[in-house]
Amino acid sequence: MDQLTVTSTGWNPNYLPQNVAEDAGLFAEQGLQVIRRPQDPWEGVLTDLASGEADVALGGLWVPAMYHGTARDLVAVGQLNGRYAQAVVTRDGVGEFDWSWLRGKTMVVPGAGGTAGYTFTAGLMREAGVDPSATRFVRDLSTEMLTELFEAGLGDALLANLVTAADLQHRGVGVMSLLLADVGGPIPNSVYYVRRDRLDELSDRLGRFLTAVQGAMNQLVNTQADDLTKLALTLFPDIDPAVLRTVTGHLLSTRTWESVRIDRSACDRWISFQHDVPLLRAPIPYDDLVDTQAMDVADPMMEPPASS
Secondary structure (H helix, E strand, O other), X not given: OEEEEEEEEOOOHHHHHHHHHHHOOHHHXXXXXEEEEEEOOOOXXXXXXXXXXXXXXXXXXXXXXXXXXXXXXXXXXXXXXXXXXXXXXXXXXXXXXXXXXXXXXXXXXXXXXXXXXXXXXXXXXXXXXXXXXXXXXXXXXXXXXXXXXXXXXXXXXXXXXXXXXXXXXXXXXXXXXXXXXXXXXXOOOEEEEEEHHHHHHHHHHXXXXXXXXXXXXXXXXXXXXXXXXXXXXXXXXXXXXXXXXXHHHHHHHOOOOOOOOOOHHHHHHHHHHHHXXXXXXXXXXXXXXXXXXXXXXXXXXXXXXXXX
């Protein structure tokens, strides 16, 4: 049995396909023992990769993108989340939410765990013809702190992960007025990335790993939210079951877990958002940031799209 260690930016319900691959024996079928190393703060994934404590990191594509062209050469090899799994929470329902609703308002966007929330939101606003500068953003602090302050009256809207958003809604504190997965379309949100100098060494294991993860995604297509909630509760026992049911239902319905393949056009769009902020010195070509070898191995496992 070969071993593969995955370091990750925490561990959240949107990472569940990897747990399904483990619980269903799909990794074992591929001759793999997969070890998880969640990190908090998330920067521990970089230390793990540099030291060799971990083989693969799981987190935002913006990390290897920002380090592109530096001594810390990282390359994405597959994705776990193909949609952006966050929601806009407003204090009251706003009907058909439109980005123009935020003009002249204050939006609270936690950022201590990364910058993707603001970057993706600003990119979607620009695509919709709404200037982000017309909205006041409260940023750069932790989810816990800014959620507490939002509950205390700060801001008109909060961008939150699905667990936080669903919890606020279940407690009657706010309303999930928009799922970014619904309006944002395909996006390589949570990806697997490795040190480029280890690609050859890891290639075979990565192919088998993504094959198992793709198999888990295929299983999830036919999984009921209640069944997935039961699995999620074993991993996140401190989360209200009603909240987890809402979260898993949204993750399934928004096709967050569709394919391990990083789509070229979706990647280019996400990179353009990052360059506009600007997080990047220059746009990065897909082939410079993504290695497709392991995805190519996993491709035969992909189920054909459901007929309409």
